[in-house]
Every structure is written in structure tokens, then in C-alpha cells.
Amino acid sequence: MSHNRVGFYPYVASLSHRASRICGAALASATLFAGTACELCAATPAWEKHTAQATPSAEATRPIATATPATEGTTPSSAEGVRFISYNVENWLTMDRFVDGKSLKGAPKPDSEKQAVTEILARQKPDILGLCEIGQASDLADVQQRLKAAGLDLPNSYYTGGSDPVRHLGILSRFPITSTSKSAILEYQLAGKTFQINRGILDATIEAHGKPYHFIGLHLKSKRDSEQGDQEAIRLNEARLVRNHIENLLKANPNERIVVYGDCNDTRGTPVIKLLVGKYSSPSYLTAIPMKDSRQMAWTHYWAAQDIYSRIDFIMVTQEMKKDVDFPASHIIDDAEWNKASDHRPVMALFR
Numbered sequence: 001m002s003h004n005r006v007g008f009y010p011y012v013a014s015l016s017h018r019a020s021r022i023c024g025a026a027l028a029s030a031t032l033f034a035g036t037a038c039e040l041c042a043a044t045p046a047w048e049k050h051t052a053q054a055t056p057s058a059e060a061t062r063p064i065a066t067a068t069p070a071t072e073g074t075t076p077s078s079a080e081g082v083r084f085i086s087y088n089v090e091n092w093l094t095m096d097r098f099v100d101g102k103s104l105k106g107a108p109k110p111d112s113e114k115q116a117v118t119e120i121l122a123r124q125k126p127d128i129l130g131l132c133e134i135g136q137a138s139d140l141a142d143v144q145q146r147l148k149a150a151g152l153d154l155p156n157s158y159y160t161g162g163s164d165p166v167r168h169l170g171i172l173s174r175f176p177i178t179s180t181s182k183s184a185i186l187e188y189q190l191a192g193k194t195f196q197i198n199r200g201i202l203d204a205t206i207e208a209h210g211k212p213y214h215f216i217g218l219h220l221k222s223k224r225d226s227e228q229g230d231q232e233a234i235r236l237n238e239a240r241l242v243r244n245h246i247e248n249l250l251k252a253n254p255n256e257r258i259v260v261y262g263d264c265n266d267t268r269g270t271p272v273i274k275l276l277v278g279k280y281s282s283p284s285y286l287t288a289i290p291m292k293d294s295r296q297m298a299w300t301h302y303w304a305a306q307d308i309y310s311r312i313d314f315i316m317v318t319q320e321m322k323k324d325v326d327f328p329a330s331h332i333i334d335d336a337e338w339n340k341a342s343d344h345r346p347v348m349a350l351f352r
Contacts, residue, residue: 082351085126086261090342093135116341122150129172132219132263140170162200169202179205183245188237218262239272260316286316293334315349326350
């Protein structure tokens, strides 16, 4: 992966290229998954009381879920409401990399990229931060510590994952995390084989200003080819698992204040996004918050290998949660160093 990047918009001609990414296979038929829908809908998530635990520092050897004590940070809260940012920080983990023309084995995310992420977030001052592409628990702690040193104290955290031993999900919060949960079903059938959702489903409830915010974080299968099977078929199955988890939560409480966020690796109008948001006429319909940057552009990800800009990062809300969304203030963050930090741009929703 090339460490040097040029951070301009689609109409700028000169762009530095990072490591090539492989385009996915052909679209899969939704009929492959019809047999699992009823079974998934019947599941009920098992809730757990959030317990106090030290911020994880040791690397996890398998996907785990851990949490920090439920305390309130010293960072001043947004006077106008709760600022939530969803951000794929691009491989904040240890992996083989290609940096500045050199191949590096088992290298962490370069410090210059970490610093760019930290500066963006310290400037934007989220009260709650949902993260994709976190490595081990110690990597989430690294993000947390760097932000605190930069003046952004988010003392409460939750870390979880799925079958992927490398990339995980994490959430940091100024406010207490009151409960966490795991979906009752995280497996699906594809071509006669059983697979587990790669990055899992992050489920955490946070209490802020006397209101509960039920966050569901996700990072669906990329458009890279996979030995498991067709990449879109995998992504659609993962989306179905997330959707059924949401349906079960709303069956238990139709007024649940749910915020679904993350890297969907698909764009609006695709079967994956349609499945996630649900039917427009349904009480469980999710509203994908419309967002643009300061130049009125709506892309959140740049795929250098294909020279494609697209909107694949979303924040979606249930009808009960929609009442608190400040739509004009919610936007895509386009700070100048976005391209030094990640191949994604963070998205921010403001809740009144």
C-alpha cells in the first residue's frame, strides 16, 4: 500500500495510487438466501448487562468483545446535541504493507496516517465514535490514547468482531455504555457451506443526556474476490443477518432508538442497501441520513485501483430515532488531510 497520497476530488487529474484492489464478481441472485430468512427472523438477541472492565491492551487471539468502565469523559459535550462520527480508519492494525516503494512484513499503520486520523477527529470532537478496520484490542486502545493526548477524551469503549481474525469493530464514547449484546444468529449458508459474518455485528447502547442510543455497527464484505464464494452473495447474506438483528430488536421494542452505521461496501439502490433499510412502508424502515461535504459532494470512499469515488459509508436511523436527527447539520467530513488518514472520509450525524 502506497503511503503517499494526493487528496483531491474526482475532477482533479493528478492522483497518487495506492495498492491495487480487485474488483468483485458478478451480482448474485437474491433467491440464494430466501431459505434462511424465516429462520433468522425468529431469533431473539441475548442481552447482557454492561460490566466494568479495564481498557484492553493485550492483543486478542480470536474475535472477542470487551468493554471499559461506564464513566463520563472530561471532553466538553457538544452544546447543540450529541455528535456521532462513523469512520473506517483503513487498517489500523498490523499487516504486510507496501509503503514508499518498500514491502514491509507485519507493519502497523504508519504513524503519519495515525496522526492524520487523530487530527481530524480531535478537530471534529465527536461525543461517540464508531470505528471500522480496527485490528486487535490494543489497536482500539491506541486510538483512544492518541485522541486523549490530542484533547479528546472518550473513556468508554467496546470492541468486537466476527470470523475475520484481522479486522474488527470498535466504538468509543464520552458517555457511559450501559449494555452490549450479540446477535443470536451470526451464521449463514452459501453453496451448501456454513459461514460466519466476517466482522460481526457491534451492538452497544449508550446513555447520553438522559436518552438511550442503541448503536449497531457493521462492516460488510468488501468487493474483493473471496475463496468463500461470490463477494456480493457474501455481502447480501451479511446484510440479511444485520437486518434480522434489527427486526428482532424492534419486535421487542417498536420504539427502540437505533442508529445503524458503518462501511456497507455498496451504494444506494443496490440489493444490499435496500435490504438493510427495509420496506419504506414498514414501521422498521431505516432512514439513511442524506449527507454531503462542504462542496456538496456525496462520496465517502476512493478506490484507487479502479479510480472510483462512491458513497458506501452510511448512518441509518429508525423512525423513533429520526425525530432527533439534525439533518442540515449532519454531513460528510472533508478535512484537507482525509487522504493521508484513510481511503474513507468520516461521516457525522448530529442528534439533538
